[in-house]
Amino acid sequence: MDSPLVMPADAGMRQPWTRAGTLGALDDWVVTGLLDRRRFLAISGAGLTSMPSHLAAAKSPRGFAAAAADSPLIEQIEQAIPLLQRLDDATGGGSHLEYVGAQFRSVALLVRRGGQPRSIETRLLSALAEIGQLAGWMAFDAGLHGPAQRYLFTALRVANECGYRAMAAHIVADLAFQAASRELSSDAVALGESAVSVAQHAPAGVRASIQTRLAYGYAVAGDMSSFDRAYKTGLEVLADGDRAEDPAWMYYLTPSHLDTQAGYALTHAGMLAAENISPSAGRAMLREGETLLRKGAHDRPFTAQAQRRALFEGAWLATAAAGRGNLEEACVLGRTAVARTATVRSARSIEVLARLAARLRRAKRNEHVSDFLPVLESCLARNAQL
Structure with missing residues (x-):
């Protein structure tokens, strides 16, 4: 071939x-x-x-559906x-x-x-x-x-x-989020700021979501004051806006979702800071990230709909706990996340579990780690073959 x-x-x-x-x-x-x-x-x-520089600023948000012919x-x-x-x-x-x-x-x-x-x-x-x-x-x-x-x-x-300006802004924010996850901080911030500009007249849910995507870029860049400003702006926009105007695809957005997005942004930034800048500053970010992530979907029942989100947030929460030295809690949370991989195929989540494994390998002699780490390693090996 x-x-x-x-x-x-x-x-x-x-x-x-x-x-x-x-x-x-x-x-x-x-x-x-x-x-x-x-x-x-x-x-x-x-x-x-x-890419966002080519968007036609003169175009207005869509208003065609109600007047369109039946088909x-x-x-x-x-x-x-x-x-x-x-x-x-x-x-x-x-x-x-x-x-x-x-x-x-x-x-x-x-x-x-x-x-x-x-x-x-x-x-x-x-x-x-x-x-x-x-x-x-x-x-x-x-x-x-x-x-x-x-x-x-x-x-x-x-x-x-x-x-379709709201969708265009949402897409640019997705590109920003992808760049932040890849630790391309300059790209993430530039795209996030572009998304905010494109979304000026978008519904509140869209603007709030974009602010937290931008916040992730700032966090990975180490600009924590701008991170905090963008995250709080997102919460304010969501609280003050008319949610009835949100597009149907914003169905998932709630204040707790914004909190958990900020939570894994802080966890990611805390890991980078602990390894490259200041262990004490990194631990502080991990502590705050863990607090925010606990508001999310990590403990949803296995019968609930949003299993991919539960896996992703649970993996980050376990990583935050491990980064702070709470190994028993990290292993408990990690077991739940690993169990969800039986039905969820998410390489993005597996990457977070790999971060967790890297943390736990440093503490192999801990009784909780020695019991759980082989389970985690087997999960990583199995998913590497998919």
């Missing part, structure tokens, strides 16, 4: 930000299909951070999107990315074929942007950073084409 062709994530995406350019970007998805042999590598630096096909597509989101919530990005990617290509084909009334085409573009964002997020969760960017770049272009 031939080796895959390695390409940057933005290959073929640098087309004019026009209708023709958007359709040209969609052509690549329609033609390659599920048998795409190319391997896309994530980009960084100016090539990544310049059984577009209604079916729109109604399926929340069900696709539940797949991600329940089992993580690695479980059903291929299926969601197929849905993205199917809708892209409809857009590319054309012939619909303008109102229907605009709704198709809106749905395509939402599915593309979801596919990008799932690819990111699956550890496929290049394909994640490629989905998000395309979805951003589509959102711009139909004037």
Whole structure:
């Protein structure tokens, strides 16, 4: 079998930000299909951070759905999107990315074929942007950073084409979040600040979520005063806003979700500080991060819907506890997180569990660690093969 062709994530995406350019970007998805042999590598630096600069500022938030003509096909597509989101919530990005990617290509084909009334085409573009964002997020969760960017770049272009500013801002914030998770602090801050600018007139839930994504970038950069300001701004925006105006895809956003996002940002920053700057400052961040993470989903029942979130937050909480030297608690929390990997495929969460393992290996003689660490190591080895 031939080796895959390695390409940057933005290959073929640098087309004019026009209708023709958007359709040209969609052509690549329609033609390659599920048998795409190319391997896309994530980009960084100016090539990544310049993406939001192309958004058409003159375009207004969408207001077309109520006036659009009826169409059984577009209604079916729109109604399926929340069900696709539940797949991600329940089992993580690695479980059903291929299926969601197929849905993205199917809708892209409809857009590319054309012939619909303008109102229907605009709704198709809106749905395509939402599915593309979801596919990008799932690819990111699956550890496929290049394909994640490629989905998000395309979805951003589509959102711009139909004037879907809230979604465009959300996508830029996803790119910022991805950069922060990869410890590319300059990219994360630049993209997060761009997302805030794009979202100026977006609903409160969107603006609040973006603030916490920006906060993560500041935390990884070590700018803790800016982190605190962005995090508190997010809480204030959410408290003061009219949640009835939020788009349906903001269903998950609550004050506790903002707290837990800040919690793992602080934990990540605390680990970096403890290793590179100041152990005492790092421990303080870990303590605060642990407090915030306890407000989240780490202890949700195994029958609850949001297992991927429970795994991710539980892994970070265990890591925070281990970083502070609370090894017994870290092992208890870690066991619960490991148990969730039986049904959730999330490389992003496995990466956090690997951080936990690195911490625990330093204390192999501890009775709690010696009992749990082999279980954790087996989990990491098993998931490395997926």
